[in-house]
Amino acid sequence: MNVTMLGSGCWEGTPAPFCSCRICSIASKDHNSIEYRSRPELFVSTEEGKFLIEISPDIRTQSTRYNLPPVTDFIVSHWHFDHMFGLYELHAWIELVIKSKVNIYCSVAAKEMLDRQFGFIPTNIIVIKAYKPFELHGVKITPIPVYHMSSIDKDKTPYNLNNTFGYILEDSNNKIAYLADYYEVPEQSLELIEDAEIVIADGTYLFEERYPDKPYQNATHEEKDPDHLHGDSIIKFTNSLNNARIIYHSITHLPEQEHAELQALLPEGHEIGFDGMKVT
Ligand SMILES: [Zn+2]
Ligand SMILES: [Zn+2]
Numbered sequence: 001m002n003v004t005m006l007g008s009g010c011w012e013g014t015p016a017p018f019c020s021c022r023i024c025s026i027a028s029k030d031h032n033s034i035e036y037r038s039r040p041e042l043f044v045s046t047e048e049g050k051f052l053i054e055i056s057p058d059i060r061t062q063s064t065r066y067n068l069p070p071v072t073d074f075i076v077s078h079w080h081f082d083h084m085f086g087l088y089e090l091h092a093w094i095e096l097v098i099k100s101k102v103n104i105y106c107s108v109a110a111k112e113m114l115d116r117q118f119g120f121i122p123t124n125i126i127v128i129k130a131y132k133p134f135e136l137h138g139v140k141i142t143p144i145p146v147y148h149m150s151s152i153d154k155d156k157t158p159y160n161l162n163n164t165f166g167y168i169l170e171d172s173n174n175k176i177a178y179l180a181d182y183y184e185v186p187e188q189s190l191e192l193i194e195d196a197e198i199v200i201a202d203g204t205y206l207f208e209e210r211y212p213d214k215p216y217q218n219a220t221h222e223e224k225d226p227d228h229l230h231g232d233s234i235i236k237f238t239n240s241l242n243n244a245r246i247i248y249h250s251i252t253h254l255p256e257q258e259h260a261e262l263q264a265l266l267p268e269g270h271e272i273g274f275d276g277m278k279v280t
Contacts, residue, residue: 011204044139049137076110143166164180201234
């Protein structure tokens with residue numbers, strides 16, 4: 001399977017709204033710059049077909065920039081804006097161009113949000129279950145639950161977690177783990193990613209100690225976003241995985257440092273993702 005990271009940015013993307021920082025200025029001037037980061041999206045293609053993981057709010061520009069063939073199968077990790085709300089962008093295409101439903105594979109919690117917010121868009125929603133593999137276009141996909149929405153998830157067992165899934169993607173050549181957003185990955189899920197050669201991991205707050213003079217910098221631990229890991233605890237977690245390659249997604253402009261500068265701060269085997277990155 002061929003996996004391409006189409007979106008490497010965090011929830012606001014780079015350039016971010018109303019931001020004129022050093023990084024957003026570079027990205028605004030040149031949308032082909034490596035500093036330009038759209039919201040999360042992975043494109044998977046095999047000899048049998050193709051699908052997207054996430055429905056990024058940037059799906060419109062990603063599909064045209066990368067000249068994607070029409071894709072009607074989507075796998076969603078969770079119902080947060082930056083991972084699913086690009087479905088609004090596809091409405092006219094679904095309704096007026098292909099005139100048939102698109103397939104969305106997701107958790108029961110994501111289905112509830114789709115029913116509530118997107119009921120007018122023709123979709124065929126397939127609810128998938130934790131640790132129950134399914135096959136799509138020759139790829140075996142195993143949903144692995146992660147803890148991400150602390151207020152809802154914290155008292156749940158891994159088998160009852162139904163908000164956020166990471167995914168293991170396997171075929172005869174590759175085994176890749178995509179971890180979407182999380183603050184904790186349960187042991188049962190960790191066991192399944194042990195022999196993956198690549199782990200795509202959350203880098204939202206990877207460099208938060210470098211944010212220059214941003215209000216967030218002086219936040220106490222309690223004030224910080226409890227739905228993600230922060231700073232060194234991210235590296236501690238990914239180092240504990242012992243996988244050959246770690247690729248970070250959801251990179252933010254906030255440290256105001258260029259891709260190469262951020263990359264130089266990471267241990268060997270760890271990579272900052274970028275838009276258009278060929279993962280396999
Ligand atoms: Zn900025
Ligand atoms: Zn999220």
